[in-house]
Amino acid sequence: xxxxxxxxxxxxxxxxxxxxxxxxxxxxxxxxxxxxxxxxxxxxxxxxxxxxxxxxxxxxxxxxxxxxxxxxxxxxxxxxxxxxxxxxxxxxxxxxxxxxxxxxxxxxxxxxxxxxxxxxxxxxxxxxxxxxxxxxxxxxxxxxxxxxxxxxxxxxxxxxxxxxxxxxxxxxxxxxxxxxxxxxxxxxxxxxxxxxxxxxxxxxxxxxxxxxxxxxxxxxxxxxxxxxxxxxxxxxxxxxxxxxxxxxxxxxxxxxxxxxx
DNA sequence: ATGGCGGTGGAGCACCGA
Numbered sequence: 001x002x003x004x005x006x007x008x009x010x011x012x013x014x015x016x017x018x019x020x021x022x023x024x025x026x027x028x029x030x031x032x033x034x035x036x037x038x039x040x041x042x043x044x045x046x047x048x049x050x051x052x053x054x055x056x057x058x059x060x061x062x063x064x065x066x067x068x069x070x071x072x073x074x075x076x077x078x079x080x081x082x083x084x085x086x087x088x089x090x091x092x093x094x095x096x097x098x099x100x101x102x103x104x105x106x107x108x109x110x111x112x113x114x115x116x117x118x119x120x121x122x123x124x125x126x127x128x129x130x131x132x133x134x135x136x137x138x139x140x141x142x143x144x145x146x147x148x149x150x151x152x153x154x155x156x157x158x159x160x161x162x163x164x165x166x167x168x169x170x171x172x173x174x175x176x177x178x179x180x181x182x183x184x185x186x187x188x189x190x191x192x193x194x195x196x197x198x199x200x201x202x203x204x205x206x207x208x209x210x211x212x213x214x215x216x217x218x219x220x221x222x223x224x225x226x227x228x229x230x231x232x233x234x235x236x237x238x239x240x241x242x243x244x245x246x247x248x249x250x251x252x253x254x255x256x257x258x259x260x261x
Numbered sequence: 262a263t264g265g266c267g268g269t270g271g272a273g274c275a276c277c278g279a
Contacts, residue, residue, distance in 0.1 A: 009278085010268055034278085036269065061269050062277070112279060152279070165262090171279060206279070207266035218279080250267080250279080 001098065002026065003105060004255035005148035005221055007033040007204075011066070014249055015043055021242060021253055022050050028070050029096065030253075031107035033150045035064030035089075042066065059089035065107040065149070071096045075104075082130035090127070100260050103229070104138065108149030113170030121170050124152070128179040132186065138226070139186050144260065145226035147188065150251060152220055153180040155190065158199040159219035171220060188224035191236040191256045204251045205243055212243050221254045232258040 004027040008014040011032065022030065030052070035042060039058040047054050052068035057078040067073060073094035080091040093106040108131070113124030138145055154172045157163040166172035184190060192201060202217025211217065225233060234257040242252040 013268070034268095112277085114277095114279065154279095166279090169279070204279070206264095209262080209265055211266095220279080247267090 001028045001103065001258045001260040002255055003029040003031070003146050003148065003223065003258065004253045005031040005033070005107070005150075005223060006253040007109070007150040007221060007249060007251035009034050009249040009251065010036040011042060011064075012037060013247070015046060017242065017245060017248065018047070019050060020245075021239070022052075025239065025253065025255065027255060029105055030068040031105065031148050032066040032068065033064075033107060033109040035066055036061060037064060055092065055094055057089045057092040059087075063089045063109055065089060065092045065109050067092055067094050067105060067107050069094070069096055069105075071098065080127070080130050081134055083126075091131075098260055102143055103258075103260060104141070104143050104145040106145075106147045106149070108147060108151065110149065110151045110153065112152050113176065116168060116170050116173055121173075124170055125175055125179060128176070128183070132179065132183050135183055135188065136186055139188070142228060143226065144229040144232060144258070146223055146229055146256065148223040148254075150220060151180065151222050153177060153222075154218050154220055155180055155193075155222075159201070161200075161202070161214075161216045161218070166218070171218065183224065187227055189230050191223040191225050191233060192219070192238065192254065194225070194230065194233060195236040201238055202240070203238055203254050207250055221251055223254060223256050225256070229258060232260050234259050
């Protein structure tokens with residue numbers, strides 16, 4: 001089973017890229033972030049025509065997450081528990097049944113949090129606390145589980161081309177990194193790092209200042225695996241070439257292959 | 262780089278992203 005995650009920065013703007021990507025990579029499950037549209041406006045028919053079941057949790061203009069799956073999704077959860085007043089569409093979860101048992105997948109769009117010292121950063125940290133609490137419960141299910149998405153966290157200095165430039169950024173603040181570690185320390189492993197400790201593995205390059213041409217990137221899109229998913233981990237990869245396509249998203253797909261049929 | 266680009270809404274330019 002191949003599971004991918006991709007912040008598309010507007011699904012309407014990226015529909016051609018989505019089709020090209022799924023035809024070449026052929027993921028069984030694809031988690032999307034930053035749809036920037038409401039559920040009714042999601043290009044459902046076009047995506048279904050590519051061979052996927054579609055579950056969305058959309059919002060006007062901002063945020064929005066989806067899970068595309070060749071097999072049907074069940075036990076759908078829209079939104080992260082812990083704050084009924086939170087209107088932002090940043091979390092979607094579902095379960096896929098296979099001949100080898102179930103696999104649970106979440107599509108996560110963690111808040112950016114900039115600038116620090118404002119309510120936006122407080123919201124990011126509070127959202128991470130809610131994610132940690134929910135992930136702790138899911139971990140207890142002892143299922144293969146993949147928490148994937150745009151975490152907006154640079155875990156380590158080697159995950160940025162110029163880490164010093166990010167010192168005061170919400171993506172690299174010690175508080176953000178500590179909460180990401182807290183999540184990992186529940187017993188989740190960062191799939192890309194389980195496969196490689198090399199520097200220079202990035203999933204995002206800014207549109208500005210020729211960041212991609214200079215390879216001035218950061219790694220902020222992650223797939224965290226429960227122990228039962230780690231047992232099945234075959235490989236992980238970052239589809240860097242997608243950033244070189246015409247009119248790309250600023251993020252590229254990241255994916256894992258699991259030994260699950 | 263205190264915002265160089267890109268998307269949205271809606272028809273200016275503000276807001277957001279990372």
